[in-house]
Amino acid sequence: MKHAEMIKLGISIGDLNGIGSEIVLKTFDDTRMLEFCTPIIFASSKIINFLKKQYNLSLNFQGIDHPSKAIDGKINVMNVWKENVKINFGEEDTEVGNYAFKSLEAATMALKNDEIDVLVTAPINKATIQSEKFNFPGHTDYLARELGGESLMFMITDNLKIGLLTDHVALKDIASVITPELIEKKVKIIQQTLKQDFRVSKPKIAVLGINPHSGDNGVIGKEDEEILKPTLQKIRDKGDLVYGPYSADSFFGSKNYKNFDAVVASYHDQGLIPFKTLSFGMGVNYTAGLKKVRTSPDHGTAFEIAGKNEANINSFKEAVFKAIEIYKAREEYKILTENPLKKQGKKI
Structure with a gap:
């Protein structure tokens, strides 16, 4: 080396x-x-x-x-x-x-x-x-x-790492783009990059909901109930430490992000607004998965x-x-x- x-x-x-x-x-x-x-x-x-x-x-x-x-x-x-x-x-x-x-x-x-x-x-x-x-x-x-390789936008500091399910996708198209296959693929990329690039042996990952309040049990959109929750359960059944979906509006203010090695946001601004608010000027955009x-x-x-x-x-x-x-x-x-x-x- x-x-x-x-x-x-x-x-x-x-x-x-x-x-x-x-x-x-x-x-x-x-x-x-x-x-x-x-x-x-x-x-x-x-x-x-x-x-x-x-x-x-x-x-x-x-x-x-x-x-x-x-x-x-x-x-x-x-x-x-x-x-x-x-x-x-x-x-x-x-x-x-x-x-x-x-x-x-x-x-x-x-x-x-x-x-x-x-x-x-x-x-x-x-x-x-x-x-x-x-x-x-x-x-x-x-x-x-x-x-x-399979690329993923991964915004990183020493204390906060946020990956995106979708990055430069129009807001109106996000729900149709997020599929079980995409979720599994992106989570797998983040798990691997945490292991090989950041020396985390057993990554603990949080996933933010797609809709406000993660859909409120289907009241505000059905994507969280029908797509996100069952896919995350499938990943957990394999023994991986992946949790959520968490309501995005309170996740960062409550400092819950500090309990995880990485956070997965559903779309660009959901992840980048809190990231840049908390670490602007010291953050780095890393293309994981390459x-x-x-x-x-x-x-x-x-x-x-x-x-x-x-x-x-x-x-x-x-x-x-x-x-x-x-x-x-x-x-x-x-x-x-x-x-x-x-x-x-x-x-x-």
Whole structure:
């Protein structure tokens, strides 16, 4: 297993008109970060020079033409393009969106080819990145197609982890999308990621109801009674510690979430509103279930403050640390599962 300082950490630059480039460069302007990983930013030396001046940073970097040329202890910029890019901070621009995809595509390919160990993605604009090559509601679905595995949006901090049954699905479609098969699949992904990525040997998971008050015994919708409850019982019958459905409106205020290793929300805002309220600026978006490790900050492009030198780097920095931690945990898990006698402290 690699030591933390040897981990090659790829970074997609995100939408250049947003705050992504600012939080990336400011994070690694602190040279102490280079003790934990070898960063490789997928962009271009020209644009990084421009951004360095924009934010009055002193960082030193070296341009490379392949991830294998990255040097430990330095900031490496993988030159994905050579031409100039016109940046207008705070504006939606499909041309800039095209460069966001170029960066993401190159970084993802490097991850697939084991040329980098983990990927941290800066925020994209979901509208301007759309093209024939990228026709997805966000990073998660694109990475699931490219990297393999069953993806799940998993919002994480040290004390709170929330997974979603549905993520970028319109509210009117949620009830029709949630099926017993989907519930079982998502719960299984969360169980596995807690074991292999977060060192939880026997995960205890809470599931939130679909309807207000979990349907009030069918008075407010029948989905909880007819779909969610029997499916959770089926999972429990296998010996898994999965509980619910819990009424979402009181679950977080009562601090009940502290009794579980993870929480499963039925839809995007049901999970992300409490998550961001409790941990905004320190949370991380982790794509669980993939064959590779990808994290991102818990916020978007923040066009309203882009270019103003005001962005908070904490969530991006946490995303870097979490990617490293998860990579190490996963490598340890592989060793233990491939050589179970080591787990018992016996010689092989």
